[in-house]
Amino acid sequence: MPQGRSPILELREITKAFGGVEALRGVDFALYAGEIHGLVGENGAGKSTLMKIIAGVHPEFSGHIALDGREVRFRSARDAHAAGIAMVHQELSVAPDLSVAENVFLGTQPTNRFGLVQWRRMAREAGEQLARFGIDVDPMTRLGDLPIGLQQLIEIARVLFSGARIIILDEPTSALSPPEVERLFTTLRRLRDEGTGIVFISHFIEDILRISDTVTVFRNGRKVHETEAAATSKAALIEAMIGKGREALEETYAHDITLPPRGNRPVVLKADALSLARSVQDVSFEVCAGEVLGIYGFMGCGQLELARVLFGKIKPDSGVVLIDGDRKAFASTAAARRAGIAFVPESRRAMLFHQEPVYKNISISVLDRISALLLKPARERSIAVRQVDQLQIRPAAVELDLGMLSGGNQQKVALAKWLSYPPRVLVLCEPTRGMDVGAKNDVINIVRELSAKGLAIIVLSTEPETVLSLADRIIVLKRGAVVREFAGEVVSKDRLLEAA
Amino acid sequence: MATSEGVTASVHRGGQRSAAAILRSQMRNIAPFLTLICLSGFFAIASPSFATLDNLGNILTQVSVTGIIAVGLTFVILCAEIDLSIAAIANVTGIAVAYFTLQESYVNIANVPLPGWAAILLSLALCALLGLVNALGLTVIGIPSFIMTLAMMQIAAGISALLVRGQIAYKVPDLVTTLGSGSIGGIPWIVIVAAVMLLAGHLVLTYTRFGRYVYMVGGNREAAEYSGLNVKLILGSVMVISAVCSGIAGMLGVAHFGSAQQNEFDTYLLDSIAAVVVGGTSLFGGRGGIGNTIVGLFVLGVLNNGLDHVNIDSFLKILIRGLILLAALVINVYAQRLRARAAE
Structure with a gap:
């Protein structure tokens, strides 16, 4: 100076x-x-x-x-x-x-x-x-x-x-x-x-x-x-x-983590050469059943756009998404949902209905599975009660307006809404952002359990800890393009930051 | 019906929340009801001819056409959209059904007489088609509903003008005549039709999956999309529902008034919007329902009718109606804010 x-x-x-x-x-x-x-x-x-x-x-x-x-x-x-x-x-x-x-x-x-x-x-x-x-x-x-x-x-x-x-x-x-x-x-x-x-x-x-x-x-x-x-x-x-x-060691995953070797499980979702204007450039990857793929990158690296392409919210300029080998071109989020993709955006406000009770928030994405024409309130509530129970959402009152829950519990509701009829692929953006340690751990455990049940999960985050704590395999995005993949090797926060 | 949803909600919450908080969150349902009671009380005291059974029948008949239009409009406003073409679509549908009916020889319209059932079906198809155009403009092209339906208002008025060319038609199919101007056991059919449609609207909104989607899309459109709902399909559907309800109101209205002519329904645009909003359905979507609309209809009906029973300068009445509508809008917006605060 x-x-x-x-x-x-x-x-x-x-x-x-x-x-x-x-x-x-x-x-x-x-x-x-x-x-x-x-x-x-x-x-x-x-x-x-x-x-x-x-x-x-x-x-x-x-x-x-x-x-x-x-x-x-x-x-x-x-x-x-x-x-x-x-x-x-x-x-x-x-x-x-x-x-x-x-x-x-x-x-x-x-x-x-x-x-x-x-x-x-x-x-x-x-x-x-x-x-x-x-x-x-x-x-x-x-x-x-x-x-x-x-x-x-x-x-x-x-x-x-x-x-x-x-x-x-x-x-x-x-x-x-x-x-x-x-x-x-x-x-x-x-x-x-x-x-x-x-x-x-x-x-x-x-x-x-x-x-x-x-x-x-x-x-x-x-x-x-x-x-x-x-x-x-x-x-x-x-x-x-x-x-x-x-001071911060146990919290920050500064130590090395060894990623598990890639098994030969079936590929559920394959992204092939996805490109979107300036935000996503020629991105390809696969996710297998029972695998958590972490997508890490700095803010503005294109991961939010990539996630929206996967859920049919944004149409890519080029490239395709394949599910179980079938090419899919989602015209809407509804089409993506029917194809078995579940999506939790980075903002809970964009995902949840704060003035509606918890049970309506949980049932909304599966309503067409439980009722054809008429609503079945009893069934809706029982589904919600089961999810609240499994994900330990507190307070455990499905009639409560969602807005009265804490941020961490709202995040669990955002997950819960997809789980009563498990999807094929779960896309999670910033699943632990802004949560306290306890709620973070709860969400991490939930994601791990789902993965153990065979769900293919994609976690996108700008927080290295989130990706490191969840992912079996990590790809790093930089300015919209994949610059590094970590699979079956030792990775640490330093190395992630270094790559991005 | 007006507060049924509110009551169940507050019962479940009663344990955790104070009475004041419940009151605040239910402001939207309580305020219109209080307005109705106050207005009725005022007119009952001010005029001996107001609080009679006969006059109740008058009020019911007077709000029927507005009520039928308001059913569809409630769906639209619940989705946080607006339909300004309701009155024009009612008008053109009423004119169409007369156009397809054989008129007396002195009516100078080059019309196309068809059997009654065909005239009714064609007219219904016409209003559904106009609603579909609204729906496509809103969802496919992305024109805001305010502008899209403003254009549709002109288009429908234009079709009306071409059909009647400044003339007046009188005849409509018998079924329409009966439902619009007949009565059974002393009760006008048009009141029964309005009641049935309001009930049907309430059942659809409360007990069907589609109704839930309407509330959810209105409550948070982005969240509805991220929940994998087909938001465009839902928005499109409410525009068609609104147009068809307006069309039915138009046909029955023509029979009720005894003639079909240009600009016959103009006042129904403001009245219908006022009924829905005065009743407490949120202009921001997601809150309210047919129960609210019924209260709103009565507030408007009592006001219009009651002002005729008391001795007031008839030119002052217009101003009074405007002020009441303003007060309702203030409450509507304020209730939204109170509720948002109560939710925090």
Whole structure:
């Protein structure tokens, strides 16, 4: 880090809790002008929370922020923006129905003295800015018509050219192709040389090492390591991220796991060369009866899209899904369900009916098996009671509205709805995300039991622990493509992270 | 019927939840019922001619056509969609059934007289077809129902105009005449038809698999899709159901009014939507039902009828109706919020 200068931004003793859970504990952080500062850490380590505090998104916290040595307190993102701090958030936040030019100038459209937008000037300037960034699009195109990666680039461009002195980029490269990443890096270096302070968050440690001057590692809401990028390595950073120390060992699967050898069980589902726009690229794999296939990758690696292709929610551009050797082209999720595929998305909200009782949530996916025309409430309830019993859903009251259950129990209901008539293939996205240890273990045990009964299971997760604790075989996705398969060999969290 | 679902639900929950919480979560069912009681009480005191058996019969007859349309509309609103073409489809179906019936010689319409059963079947096919177009526009092309049915409103009005060309037809098949304007044992057939259709709608929504799907799609469409339901088929079906209910109301309405002409049903669009929403069926889908719609029908019926019994400036009545509808909408949206909070 540059010596002998005072930082443009300095944070001291930042602590932030969300509903009793501490996301940040006494973090100090300094950013200098003309520096690119890389941040790494696992999901939930506190990187994004800290950056959102800087950008004024979370106004409630304890600690001090000093800008140019003067103490400041941002009450909103607007305040932070006015002070010259701009952030590209992890989730795309563009206006897809507006033109490219309007997105570039969002909120700052050039106007004439009557307050009317100067369209021609806006289009011209937007075109020039984007061209500097190596993007060649018609500024009047509707942004939503462009590929996601390009939309992300345009959002980044907007922030980079906003004139901010401090720029925060949260996971900016997840949807970008290698040449686009290069262009981004060239621009970032130029801005740095012009004196801008840049924070760069990424799961891609190679990217962090290449672009950063300084790297800071977060773990469990604490800053655990800060180093010059030139003086460290990928392995050292991964070790700092996971923590080889005593504190987290039993929880993190940092130790090696030996995957079982592949038996010769029958293949149930085969994905053959699935491709979808920019998110899934030529992905092929097989899942056997009684096998749990883990699909691991960082956020934005295409696994959510892949899962939706398998369940007929999204139509792939090319490639086929075969079940028991039969080619299937699912026109709808209903068709996928009838073909024996069960799906639990990463968001419980997207899966469950919070204002309906538990038994209706459990019976919904099998209703056509238990009743032709008329409902059979007694049968529905008995099915629900059996599932509640088997999966130990608490409280064990099937008449209770689902919304009154805890997150972990809701997740069990999301599983339960598929199990009264077992499917052939179970696709689980992030099955243990945001759950406490007890509920996590329950879900892990349920999945193992189902697998032992001969179900083919696909677990997709961005959490290495989840995949390691469940999978018999693991494939790693990176930018939409399969980059590594672990089968019948020793694997550990380090190795997974290394591969992704 | 209005609160049957609510009552069973609260009985099961009684142990865990306070009375206030139950009250809050049942606001949607309680508020319209209270409105109905208050309105009836007010008019009974204000006018001696209101609270009579004869007048009850009047109210029932007056809400019958709206009631038949509201059956189908309840399905649509439960799915968090809307159908603005109901009145126009009622109108065109009523005109069609007259068009296929032999008219008196002084009626100057180039019509196509057919046997009564054929006229009825063709008219039913017409409204089902228009509903199917709504369904395809919504599900296959992806046009929001608000816009799709707005277009259908014009299309149906256009077909009506072409069929009658500004003329008025009077004759409809005998069966339709009987059901629309006849009575049995002092009870008008149209009231019986409305009651039977409301009952059928309630049974379908409460006791069939399809009815459950309607509630689930309305409650959380994304979750319904991720549960492997054929959401498009369900949405398409409710649009067809709505159109057919409107068509039946249109045929009987023509017989009831004694004539078939352009723009005859215009007021039924707002009345039907008002009946469903005033009754407490959620505009956001998934909550409510035919029981609510019946309460809503009575609120509207009592209001319209009662205002005729008291001495009020007839121009003021329109404003009063508007204000009552606004109040119901406020309660509808507010009830949704209270319930969401109660669920947390």
